Amino acid sequence: MQSTVVRIEHLVKRFGDVQALDDCNAEVLQGEIFGFIGPDGAGKTTLFRILTTLLTPDEGRAEVLGLDVVDDYRRIRPQLGYMPGRFSLYHDLSVEENLTFFAGIFDADVQQNYELIRDLYEQLAPFKDRRAGKLSGGMKQKLALCCALIHKPQLLVLDEPTTGVDAVSRREFWDMLGRLREHGISIVVSTPYMDEARRCDRIALIQDGRILSTDSPQALSRSYRRPLLSVRVKQSFAALRALREFKHAHSVYSFGDALHYSDARTTLTGKDISELRDYLSGRSIEVEELHPIEPTIEDSFMELSTERNDG
Amino acid sequence: MRTILFIIQKEFLQIFRNKQMLPIIFVMPIIQLFVLVHAANFEIRSIRLDVNDMDRSQASQLLQQKLVAGDLFRIVNTSATAMEGRRSLAEAHADVALVIPHNFERELREGKNPVVQVSVDALNGFAAGVSQSYIAALVQEFNAEYLAAIAAAPRGGGQAAAIDLSSSFWYNRTMEYDIFMAPGILVVLITMIGLFLAGMNIVKEKESGTIEQLNVTPINRVQFIAGKLLPFWLLALGELSFGMVFVKLVFDVPFLGSIALVFAAAAIYLVVILSLGLLISTVTETQQQAMFIAWFIMVIFILMSGMFTPIESMPDWAQSISRGNPVAYLIEIIRRVLLKGAAAGDIAQQLWVLSGMAGGVLLLAGLRQRKSTA
Numbered sequence: 001m002q003s004t005v006v007r008i009e010h011l012v013k014r015f016g017d018v019q020a021l022d023d024c025n026a027e028v029l030q031g032e033i034f035g036f037i038g039p040d041g042a043g044k045t046t047l048f049r050i051l052t053t054l055l056t057p058d059e060g061r062a063e064v065l066g067l068d069v070v071d072d073y074r075r076i077r078p079q080l081g082y083m084p085g086r087f088s089l090y091h092d093l094s095v096e097e098n099l100t101f102f103a104g105i106f107d108a109d110v111q112q113n114y115e116l117i118r119d120l121y122e123q124l125a126p127f128k129d130r131r132a133g134k135l136s137g138g139m140k141q142k143l144a145l146c147c148a149l150i151h152k153p154q155l156l157v158l159d160e161p162t163t164g165v166d167a168v169s170r171r172e173f174w175d176m177l178g179r180l181r182e183h184g185i186s187i188v189v190s191t192p193y194m195d196e197a198r199r200c201d202r203i204a205l206i207q208d209g210r211i212l213s214t215d216s217p218q219a220l221s222r223s224y225r226r227p228l229l230s231v232r233v234k235q236s237f238a239a240l241r242a243l244r245e246f247k248h249a250h251s252v253y254s255f256g257d258a259l260h261y262s263d264a265r266t267t268l269t270g271k272d273i274s275e276l277r278d279y280l281s282g283r284s285i286e287v288e289e290l291h292p293i294e295p296t297i298e299d300s301f302m303e304l305s306t307e308r309n310d311g
Numbered sequence: 312m313r314t315i316l317f318i319i320q321k322e323f324l325q326i327f328r329n330k331q332m333l334p335i336i337f338v339m340p341i342i343q344l345f346v347l348v349h350a351a352n353f354e355i356r357s358i359r360l361d362v363n364d365m366d367r368s369q370a371s372q373l374l375q376q377k378l379v380a381g382d383l384f385r386i387v388n389t390s391a392t393a394m395e396g397r398r399s400l401a402e403a404h405a406d407v408a409l410v411i412p413h414n415f416e417r418e419l420r421e422g423k424n425p426v427v428q429v430s431v432d433a434l435n436g437f438a439a440g441v442s443q444s445y446i447a448a449l450v451q452e453f454n455a456e457y458l459a460a461i462a463a464a465p466r467g468g469g470q471a472a473a474i475d476l477s478s479s480f481w482y483n484r485t486m487e488y489d490i491f492m493a494p495g496i497l498v499v500l501i502t503m504i505g506l507f508l509a510g511m512n513i514v515k516e517k518e519s520g521t522i523e524q525l526n527v528t529p530i531n532r533v534q535f536i537a538g539k540l541l542p543f544w545l546l547a548l549g550e551l552s553f554g555m556v557f558v559k560l561v562f563d564v565p566f567l568g569s570i571a572l573v574f575a576a577a578a579i580y581l582v583v584i585l586s587l588g589l590l591i592s593t594v595t596e597t598q599q600q601a602m603f604i605a606w607f608i609m610v611i612f613i614l615m616s617g618m619f620t621p622i623e624s625m626p627d628w629a630q631s632i633s634r635g636n637p638v639a640y641l642i643e644i645i646r647r648v649l650l651k652g653a654a655a656g657d658i659a660q661q662l663w664v665l666s667g668m669a670g671g672v673l674l675l676a677g678l679r680q681r682k683s684t685a
Contacts, residue, residue, distance in 0.1 A: 052527045053526075054523060074529070077529050087520075088520035088521050088524040089524070090321070090521060093328075097321075101321045104313070104320075105530055106528060106529065107529075147524075
């Protein structure tokens with residue numbers, strides 16, 4: 001039985017009239033990468049600021065490493081590594097000076113914990129005398145992670161670490177998180193990118209301050225039960241409207257350059273697909289591709305968020 | 312304790328790395344001392360005089376000679392009519408217009424009181440006041456000398472009671488304004504370092520988001536405040552040493568009292584100012600807001616500090632406000648210690664007030680600091 005590193009119970013936070021968090025419940029287990037997935041403004045940052053003891057909740061409670069975020073914040077802080085969404089290191093200090101400073105105030109020894117940051121720091125080493133403000137986006141992010149790790153925290157809280165970072169750096173970053181998990185560090189991470197959700201052990205889908213569902217990425221994808229078709233056409237907008245007007249349509253969303261069509265019936269036969277193809281042709285829409293697909297997390301997210309809005 | 316040292320080390324790294332700020336910190340005192348001490352000089356010399364002498368007598372000549380004898384006045388124009396004199400004033404060719412009436416000499420000899428008209432351009436009220444009092448003094452002096460001369464003359468005359476006013480400026484015998492101003496400028500200097508740099512520094516951490524990063528570390532409030540204020544406390548005291556050497560070498564300001572006492576007073580004073588800077592940083596979000604508030608406070612402090620105008624000549628309400636002005640206390644302490652040789656016992660009251668302020672403002676800022684980061 002794994003122990004719980006984060007426990008959130010009925011958490012509520014308001015800013016004036018804005019309900020930033022609305023009755024949130026979640027549990028993060030020791031040694032897992034737990035992702036909060038949701039669009040901008042869903043409440044991810046507010047939740048993380050409560051977990052990192054920077055904000056106090058209005059209602060409900062949150063426990064980090066078995067300690068209450070309000071009453072025991074002093075005991076939580078030394079065990080926590082936090083990387084805010086915005087780059088928050090000293091631009092006018094060099095890479096090395098930033099690292100030394102953060103190690104110093106955590107009373108940590110760079111040499112002692114070097115093992116943890118070795119992979120990252122080897123990439124930063126050629127720039128160790130460069131000012132942090134002059135680093136590239138990917139390098140800044142690596143430095144920020146180094147500084148968050150230098151005191152060997154029990155729990156790492158990363159707020160949208162890959163926003164504004166190129167695809168290669170993003171992949172490297174997630175590889176790095178995987179290695180950190182092997183060192184026994186639990187990781188809570190947020191991201192607006194659905195494709196990154198697959199790299200987490202478990203995820204919570206969050207929207208408008210509410211947690212829609214919590215499960216492993218695979219289970220969440222599987223929870224989507226409707227037949228799903230991917231449709232590629234020339235006239236996307238016309239097709240979107242046409243598909244939504246189709247008598248068996250359940251939902252139609254645009255996913256990049258394809259449309260995801262879900263059917264209201266439980267199964268689709270080859271005849272049903274042909275019928276749909278003919279329907280589109282009848283509306284003089286040229287179908288380039290039309291075939292069944294496996295649902296992704298994003299499909300689940302869209303489904304869950306519409307269910308909630310309709311309900 | 313180690314944590315505080317790490318913060319101080321980081322602050323000094325940042326201060327000495329700031330290529331725009333560093334020269335300002337060290338060049339500012341030189342420029343301020345040089346420019347302000349001389350520019351903020353109330354000595355009035357070579358006042359331009361327009362004379363309309365209707366009497367054209369020996370006495371009127373003597374009066375004019377008396378006026379221009381020093382380097383205070385110089386006659387720039389002799390008018391034929393009073394109107395012409397007025398025009399000189401209006402067109403700003405002269406600062407003062409003097410009219411010596413007909414029968415000036417005769418009335419003087421007969422013991423009547425001839426009236427000399429003095430019109431002063433009061434556009435600059437301060438200069439006008441000084442010019443007017445200079446003239447009054449010189450005319451009175453002339454009066455006394457002239458009457459004495461008549462009395463001594465063989466022909467004899469009316470007994471004249473000459474009033475002799477003599478004044479002497481103590482502690483600054485020659486009334487040199489640079490000696491008087493320099494201590495004030497020193498205070499302004501360390502106030503700027505304390506109020507602006509320290510306050511701005513903390514707001515900068517807010518702006519760049521680094522304060523968030525600091526807040527999730529185990530740094531506690533005392534460590535944070537000490538680590539943030541100590542570097543600027545040291546910097547300001549260093550600046551004061553630099554300024555003291557400078558005023559001694561360049562202006563030859565007398566150091567009659569204990570220099571250690573000056574530094575002790577400044578050390579207490581800086582706690583007041585640095586805490587005020589910290590307080591400003593807790594109520595503002597951007598450097599712009601902090602700058603604006605700090606500047607507002609700074610102007611009030613300086614104007615009401617007794618540096619330019621004596622506190623004693625302010626209205627009562629303004630004097631009450633000045634009693635809450637730390638700048639006024641430190642200027643008074645430094646002037647008294649340096650120029651009068653005051654000992655700790657003489658300025659005990661001021662030191663106590665400053666200490667009280669230091670404790671009060673620091674406590675207030677500390678409490679605010681917790682509220683804003685909890």
